[in-house]
Amino acid sequence: MYRTHTCGELRIEDSGNEVTLSGWVQRIRDLGAMTFIDLRDRYGITQLVVDENTDKQVAEKLKELGREYVIQATGTVRERSSKNKNMPTGEIEIALKGLSVLSPSVVPPFTIQDDTDGGDDLRMKYRYLDLRRNMVRKNLELRAKMAHAVRTYLNTKDFIETETPVLIKSTPEGARDFVVPSRMNPGEFYALPQSPQIFKQLLMVAGFDRYYQIVKCFRDEDLRADRQPEFTQIDCEMSFVEQKDVLEMFEGLTRHMFKEVLNIEVDEFPWMPWSEAMEKYGSDKPDTRFDMKLNDLSELVKGKGFSVFDSAEYIGAICAKGCSEYSRKQIDELTNWVKRPQIGAKGLVYVKYNSDGSFKSSVDKFYSPEDLKQWAEAVDAVPGDLILVMSGDKNHMLDALGELRLEMGNQLGLRDKKVFKPLWVVDFPLLEWDEESKRFFAMHHPFTAPKPEDIPLLDTDPGKVRANAYDLVINGVEIGGGSVRIFNSELQSKMFDILGFTKEQAEAQFGFLMNAFRFGAPPHAGIAFGFDRLVSLFAGLGSIRDVIAFPKNNAGRDVMNDAPAPISEEQLEELNLILNVKEK
C-alpha cells in the first residue's frame, strides 16, 4: 500500500493516527536539527517534520532528497505548534517514522509552483511538469467537469452519444483537410474530419433523432491563440426540429453549464440578426458586455466641403463615454492604432464633447458646433464623451470600427472576464461571393437550409439569401454554430448547382448523402460548440492552449515530442509515397 491518505485531506481531527502518504517533494526547509518537507500531490500539500535527535534514521535519509523526488512517508499526525492558516492542512503535520524514495528526480528546469519561474517555451517543452502546477491542472479539472455537465444534460434530454469515424473522405468545401495515406489502397488517402457533419446527418436519416458527441476535429489551417489544428467540439444533431427548438435546447445546455460549473445564472439569450451585428458592432460575434455601438453618420456629415467624408462610401462613429479629456497623445496613439496594417484605416477623426457643452474636433474647419451637436445626438453622446469617426469602404470601416470599439472597451475596462453575455446571432447570409474564384461559397456549409421566404431569391439574387444558420456568441467569442439542414434532395442539388458543382462532382463528393435523402430524411438541424473555447471562456483565459493537456505551438508543432517528424524510407515505400519537398 503506497498511501492511506492523500496530501490534501488530513485535518486536526486525524491527530494521533498513523498514516502513510506518497507524493512529490515540493520544498525542504532544513533548520538544522529539524527539517520540514512539503509533500505535494494533486489534492494538496501536507507538511512532514523530522527531528534529528529523535528520528536519527529518517534524518539520515533526508540528505538524499531533492525537489520533485517521489517519496513515501509514514508517521503520526499531530497538531502543529505553529499553525499555518493559509493552507487547508495547516493545523497538522506528520512526524515521520519512515521515509523511502520511490523515484528520484533530476533538478527540474523550472520550479513547480503557482508563480513559476518558467517561460512559455520551457513549460511547453516540459508540459508534464507544467501540468503538475495547480493553475494548469485546475484548468483541466474544469474541462473535465464541463464535459461531465454536457453529458449529464444531453443524456437527460435523450441524446444518443455516438462515435463517428476519424478516417473519412476528403471534401472540397471548407478548411484544408489533414490527410492520411492508405497502405492497402495505394495512391489513396483518408482525411481527418473537420467535423462529423455528414455522419451526424446520416444518423438523422437513420432515425437516431438526437445525437451528440464530444469529438476531436481537425483543420489544417494557420493557428491562433484560439485555434489548434486538432480541437474538440460538442457536436449535436436533432430531428423534427426547427431553428427555435435547437436554440432553446442549447441555450438550456449553456445555462446548465453556467449554473453547474460556475454557479452563475445568465439572462435569456437575445437573438440578433447577422445584419444588425455587422451594422451595430462591426462583427458577426459582438461583445455585448458593453454598448458603444457603431453609428452610420454618412447622411449627416456629407456636403460640408470635407472631401475625405464626401468621397467616402461610409462614415461611421462610436461614442467613448467619459473620454473627452483624452490627451493629444492618447488620440494620436489611437490614430496610430487604427492605421496599423491589421486595421488598415486611413485615419481617425475625433470630436470631444467637452463637459462645458462645447466641441473640439479635428474637423472644426469644416463643421460648425451646430453640426457637431447633431453628430453627438446621432451617437447618443453627452458632455464628457469622445466621438471617434472613421470613413472609407463600408465593409472595411465596419470591421475597423468594430476593432476600435473592442480596443476602447479594453481601455475603459468594460470587458470584465467575470461577466458573461451570451446571445444568438441569426439569419446569416447563405452564400458568400468570392472575388478570386468568381463564385459563391457556402458561408456555413453546403447543407445549410435557406430561409423558406428567401428561396425565390436563389434564382434572382443568391447573395441576398439568408440562411437558417445561427451562432452562439459569448463575450465576443464565437462559441458555437449550426444550421437547419436541407433534407430535400432537389433543393440540395440546387445548392450544389449554385456553388458551382457539376452534377458529376456533386455525385462524386456527396452522392451517398443525396442518396440517403432519397430514403426518407427527417427534417433536421444541428449545432456544434467549440469545447476548448468554452472552457477557456469559463476559465477566464485568452488562449485555448491552457485548457488542452498537450497543445501544439503556433506552427502546429508539438515541442515536447517534436512532431511532426520525417518518417523512414521503409514507411514511405510501404505507403507508395515519394517526397517532393520544395527548397525555399
Add this chain to the structure above:
RNA sequence: GGUGGCGUAGUUCAGUUGGUUAGAAUAUCGGCCUGUCACGCCGAGGGUCGCGAGUUCGAGUCUCGUCGUCACCGCCA
C-alpha cells in the same frame, strides 16, 4: 504567404550615446541554524549574450540574413 514583439547564467530579467573583467534575483551545490511554511545567515560554481555575416580601433548594444517562439493579418466557422 505577410506584419510586429521577444531571444543575455538552469530560470526570470537588467545591461546607459557602441568602450575595461556582462550584473541582480531565484534555482543548484557546500557550511551554520529546533518551529519553518517564499525559513534565515555565510560562501561557491554557473555565460557560444540564439546562430551566421557585415559596419567599426572596438558589438550583448548598430545593419542584414537565418533559426526559435509569441501575437496579429491573410487563411479558417
